[in-house]
Structures are given as C-alpha cells and as structure tokens.
Amino acid sequence: MDGRDSDASRPFLTAHWSNVVLLTFEAPEDLVRTQLAPGVEPDRWNGKTHASLVALEMRDVRVRGWRVPGFAGHLQVNFRVYARYGGQPAVTFVRELVPSRLIAAVGRLRYGEPFQAARISARVIGATDRVSAEYRFGLDALRDRVSATAARDGTVPGAATFEHYLTERTHGCRADRQGRVRAFRVTHPPWAVRTIVSVDYAVDFAALYGPAWQFLNHARPVSTVLAVGSDVAVYPPRLTGSTNS
Numbered sequence: 736m737d738g739r740d741s742d743a744s745r746p747f748l749t750a751h752w753s754n755v756v757l758l759t760f761e762a763p764e765d766l767v768r769t770q771l772a773p774g775v776e777p778d779r780w781n782g783k784t785h786a787s788l789v790a791l792e793m794r795d796v797r798v799r800g801w802r803v804p805g806f807a808g809h810l811q812v813n814f815r816v817y818a819r820y821g822g823q824p825a826v827t828f829v830r831e832l833v834p835s836r837l838i839a840a841v842g843r844l845r846y847g848e849p850f851q852a853a854r855i856s857a858r859v860i861g862a863t864d865r866v867s868a869e870y871r872f873g874l875d876a877l878r879d880r881v882s883a884t885a886a887r888d889g890t891v892p893g894a895a896t897f898e899h900y901l902t903e904r905t906h907g908c909r910a911d912r913q914g915r916v917r918a919f920r921v922t923h924p925p926w927a928v929r930t931i932v933s934v935d936y937a938v939d940f941a942a943l944y945g946p947a948w949q950f951l952n953h954a955r956p957v958s959t960v961l962a963v964g965s966d967v968a969v970y971p972p973r974l975t976g977s978t979n980s
Contacts, residue, residue, distance in 0.1 A: 746968035747798065747799055748797070749796075749969070750793045750794065754792050754961070755926070755964050757788070757959070758788040762951075769947070772917075776818060784817065786829070788813070788814050790810070790812045790813075790870035792964075809834055810855040815828045816829065832852075833850055833853065834852070834853065856872070865887055865932060868961060869882035873943075878939065879937060879938045880935075883933070883935075883961045884933045885931045901960060902960065905920060905921060916975050917973075918975070919971075921967065923966065927962065929963065
C-alpha cells in the first residue's frame with residue numbers, strides 16, 4: 736500500500752480560518768533541519784530559513800462534510816518551520832496548541848501531528864479603519880500573548896513577496912514512526928493581508944517548544960502578518976518513503 740486514503744480526492748476537513756496572525760523569525764538552518772522528515776528540505780527566503788508563530792480562529796469546522804457537536808469552531812496556536820516537499824512549499828509543525836484534550840488526542844494518535852491541549856483565548860476588535868487581534872495562550876495558564884493591529888482593508892500580496900511566501904503553503908508534512916513522510920495537502924484562495932500598524936507579544940519559546948528555541952525569547956521578528964483568512968480544505972495524508980516516491 737502507498738499510504739493513500741481510500742478517498743484522497745475529497746478533503747477530510749474543511750473550516751474557515753480568520754484573523755490569522757503570523758509572527759516570523761529567522762531560525763538557524765541546522766535547527767530547522769532537526770524538525771524535518773528525511774528527504775524534506777528546508778525552504779529559504781533570500782538564503783534564510785524561518786520559523787513562525789501562527790495564531791488563528793477556526794470556524795465552521797467540518798469532518799467529511801459533517802459538523803461534530805461541540806467542535807464546530809476553536810482557536811489554534813501553531814509553531815512551524817518552512818520546508819520544501821517534492822518541490823512544493825510546505826511547513827512542518829513543531830507544536831500545535833488547541834483548547835481541547837480530545838482534539839489534541841485525535842491529532843496525535845490518528846494523524847501523528849504534535850498537538851497539545853492548552854489554554855487559548857482571543858479578542859478581535861474591528862473599528863472603522865483598523866482591526867486588532869489578540870491571542871493569549873499557555874499550557875496551564877494564559878502566560879503568553881501575541882497581538883497585532885492593522886488597517887481594516889487588506890490586499891492580496893504579489894507572488895514575489897515575503898507575505899506570499901509565508902501564507903501560500905500547499906502541504907504540511909512530518910515523519911511518522913516508521914520514518915516515512917506523512918504529507919497533508921492544504922488548499923485555500925490567496926489570503927489578503929492587512930497593513931500592520933503595531934505588534935506586541937510576550938512568548939516564552941523555550942517553555943513552549945524546548946530549550947533549542949530559547950534564542951527567540953530575545954530575537955526580533957522579521958515579519959508580522961495579519962491575514963484576513965478564508966475557507967480552507969485539508970486532504971487526507973499521503974505516506975511515502977521519500978519525497979520522490
């Protein structure tokens with residue numbers, strides 16, 4: 736068997752992602768490589784490798800077209816690095832925080848993704864000319880936060896921009912227990928991004944993601960994005976022995 740889902744042409748999960756905040760830092764390539772499955776390569780922008788903290792709202796969540804009672808919407812805070820999988824732009828998640836032990840367990844056990852239950856809250860305020868999105872989160876208390884204020888109207892960035900590079904990722908991939916690459920295909924229309932007015936954050940990266948990431952506690956982000964978001968479809972994972980399979 737090649738690891739394909741029996742109905743891989745249909746998404747197994749759809750949702751509306753909104754108010755997506757991406758806080759992006761340069762990260763050493765050697766550290767990025769430690770997160771990647773064999774055969775998956777780091778992606779680079781102007782020769783640099785990066786990691787992003789991504790906070791978002793997920794609404795109208797459906798599994799195989801069905802709403803699951805009690806799980807139609809939730810918040811999520813991800814930490815990811817940028818990769819190339821089979822020549823395509825991809826990400827690998829270091830950790831995915833969700834406010835539900837059940838969602839975290841399903842993500843880990845069924846799909847092999849590094850989900851963890853956490854406390855998460857969000858506050859989004861829209862004014863005539865601005866939008867502010869603030870996310871607070873933590874493993875046992877709301878100790879960490881990221882907030883961004885931006886112009887209300889957004890524009891779709893051009894294909895040659897850093898914003899496009901960060902937001903247009905077609906796959907999520909990581910190694911399974913047998914060392915194979917498990918890759919999810921993700922589709923959505925290009926996201927409009929809002930012009931950032933201000934950003935504020937306080938995140939203990941070492942406590943959340945391990946001591947190797949402690950340097951980010953004192954680093955400055957190279958980019959902050961507040962994307963409008965869109966409907967998103969995630970397709971069943973494909974398992975391959977390598978990116979060339």
